[in-house]
Amino acid sequence: MLRTEGRRATLGLLATLGIGFLALAAPETQAQRKKAPPPVAKEAPHTRVEEVRREQQPGAKEAVQADVSARNVAVTSSFNGIEIVIFGAVDNSQQPSAESGYYDVLIVVEGVPGRIVVRRKNNVAGLWLNTSSAAFELVPSYYAIASTRPIDEITTEEFRGAHGVGFQHLRFTPAFGQAQALSTEDLKEFREAIVRLKRKQGLYIQDNYNVAFIGRSLFRATIELPANVTVGPFETRVYLFREEKLLSQFTVRLNLEREGLERLLHGFAFRYPTFYGFMTVMIAIAAGLVASTVFRKAAH
Amino acid sequence: MHFYLPVAEMSANILIFLAMGGAVGFLSGLFGVGGGFLMTPLLIFSGVPPAVAVGTESAQITASSVSGAFAQWQRRNIDFMMGGVLLAGGVLGSVFGVQLVGSLRRIGLFDFFVSMCYVTFLGVIGMLMLIESLNTMRKTRGGTVAARRSGQHNWIHGLPLKLRFHRSKLYISAIPPFFIGVFVGLLAAIMGVGGGFIMVPAMIYLLRVPTNVVVGTSLFQIVFLTAATTLLHASQNQTVDVALALLLMVGGVVGAQFGALAGEKLKAEQLRFLLAALVLMVGLRFAWQLIAAPSDLYSITVPVGGA
Numbered sequence: 221m222l223r224t225e226g227r228r229a230t231l232g233l234l235a236t237l238g239i240g241f242l243a244l245a246a247p248e249t250q251a252q253r254k255k256a257p258p259p260v261a262k263e264a265p266h267t268r269v270e271e272v273r274r275e276q277q278p279g280a281k282e283a284v285q286a287d288v289s290a291r292n293v294a295v296t297s298s299f300n301g302i303e304i305v306i307f308g309a310v311d312n313s314q315q316p317s318a319e320s321g322y323y324d325v326l327i328v329v330e331g332v333p334g335r336i337v338v339r340r341k342n343n344v345a346g347l348w349l350n351t352s353s354a355a356f357e358l359v360p361s362y363y364a365i366a367s368t369r370p371i372d373e374i375t376t377e378e379f380r381g382a383h384g385v386g387f388q389h390l391r392f393t394p395a396f397g398q399a400q401a402l403s404t405e406d407l408k409e410f411r412e413a414i415v416r417l418k419r420k421q422g423l424y425i426q427d428n429y430n431v432a433f434i435g436r437s438l439f440r441a442t443i444e445l446p447a448n449v450t451v452g453p454f455e456t457r458v459y460l461f462r463e464e465k466l467l468s469q470f471t472v473r474l475n476l477e478r479e480g481l482e483r484l485l486h487g488f489a490f491r492y493p494t495f496y497g498f499m500t501v502m503i504a505i506a507a508g509l510v511a512s513t514v515f516r517k518a519a520h
Numbered sequence: 521m522h523f524y525l526p527v528a529e530m531s532a533n534i535l536i537f538l539a540m541g542g543a544v545g546f547l548s549g550l551f552g553v554g555g556g557f558l559m560t561p562l563l564i565f566s567g568v569p570p571a572v573a574v575g576t577e578s579a580q581i582t583a584s585s586v587s588g589a590f591a592q593w594q595r596r597n598i599d600f601m602m603g604g605v606l607l608a609g610g611v612l613g614s615v616f617g618v619q620l621v622g623s624l625r626r627i628g629l630f631d632f633f634v635s636m637c638y639v640t641f642l643g644v645i646g647m648l649m650l651i652e653s654l655n656t657m658r659k660t661r662g663g664t665v666a667a668r669r670s671g672q673h674n675w676i677h678g679l680p681l682k683l684r685f686h687r688s689k690l691y692i693s694a695i696p697p698f699f700i701g702v703f704v705g706l707l708a709a710i711m712g713v714g715g716g717f718i719m720v721p722a723m724i725y726l727l728r729v730p731t732n733v734v735v736g737t738s739l740f741q742i743v744f745l746t747a748a749t750t751l752l753h754a755s756q757n758q759t760v761d762v763a764l765a766l767l768l769m770v771g772g773v774v775g776a777q778f779g780a781l782a783g784e785k786l787k788a789e790q791l792r793f794l795l796a797a798l799v800l801m802v803g804l805r806f807a808w809q810l811i812a813a814p815s816d817l818y819s820i821t822v823p824v825g826g827a
Binding site (some may be wrong): 295296297298299300301304325334335336337338339340341343346348349350353355372410412413416417418420426447448481482485486489490493496497498499500502504505507508509511512515 | 523527529531586590599629752756758766769789803811816820
């Protein structure tokens, strides 16, 4: 299953590379193929001649477009994490070559926000147990940053704050009505603990040199979705920069969904819990009886 | 080879869990115990959320004890009256226990509580078994074995609500077996065990049930108690993973057959000594977890019910 997924990803990338190169020559072909046109493409359609001329003009407006190798990822029983390829192209690229570092690209992938409880252990009479806790809302289940260079070199602090880029700018907030009264200092520590533990679980990732240009206009990045990732929609935001200035932005969604046996069992367990429990007990009794008859026969 | 567990929500190596089921099955076949007290800790230490380990293990114990109970039933070694009273108490205890698991999870103290239970019960039972097996070994070497005193009256015979337990040849109050049942039910729900390690000694030493009936009756009670506990964990806490349970069952039943064969080659007191050592080791492992400074003071969880 995974291998098929990988092959599909490679095929997708190859196809898009093809489209990308075509797009360099004939931009309207690409506009037709993409479902969601970027903001700049909303202008009146250009003729091919105009487009080519514009591309050659210095100072023409650049636009970024992107897609992911798999928009729908199936979490089946064999799911053991998946690598997603994010690729994109810069329209009207002024970049002389892939290595010139003319543009900077920043990609942020964010999973479903949800509630998380973080607990702190304390030593009570020689034993370690959880003594204090804090609940946070809107904590992204997954959060990955990939960029051409370290984010503080390509963006301003102001931008990072406004767009929620970087672990310290994650927008999760303490839940209303905590179990205990907490000081600002405590909350800060709990907040840092969430980020630290999520990074340890491979769910929060920052990779500073992960986005690579593979041509004047094409770039790609790979992002790891580990096996313990929460299913749901993921938002992928792609930003294009030139000397700390945001030139263009593009958003694409990918969706992680339970499928097959995995979906069936999970849905069963959480939607019909009593029936599911009953079925489990029946399976257990049947398994025990079958085993005892099989082995009794084998013993004779 | 990996399998994504639907309730534990983790990708598990099938072979590792089959092997774990097999190893614990071997030991339970060897010692004639349920193996819950070994399996639940193993699951917890291998990264399965403790509540899921406890819930899933009760399903596996149902599977592993049903064949034993069936065999005992064919040999007419079950006191259904005694089993019924124990079970009535057991289900009540299990209902409380499952509720307690839910509340403890909400306040983040379940892991601590489970560790404390394991340390306490495995520590006490392990020590008692160790002393007893060492004594027996010393006595057999000396040539005399103390006969069990029977027919002795104790405070239990003064209690009301007397019932006639035909198979056990007893006429005693229903209150003690009922409360033994409640206690075992509580432990089954909280620790993910069958509770045989409490019930068997309690029946022998407190109720004075004849030894030939003890094992069958205990197995009968365990089958229905763990079945009820599985149902309760699944419906109230959604912490039973059927895929994980199945892996453990398959490994467990195969391992148990080999364990039983190996057990025939060892002497009873040697077996009890080894079992005592094993029980103490598991208890110490939990004690270590409680005492040693954790690598990270913080932990994160998605709140219960918010899957």
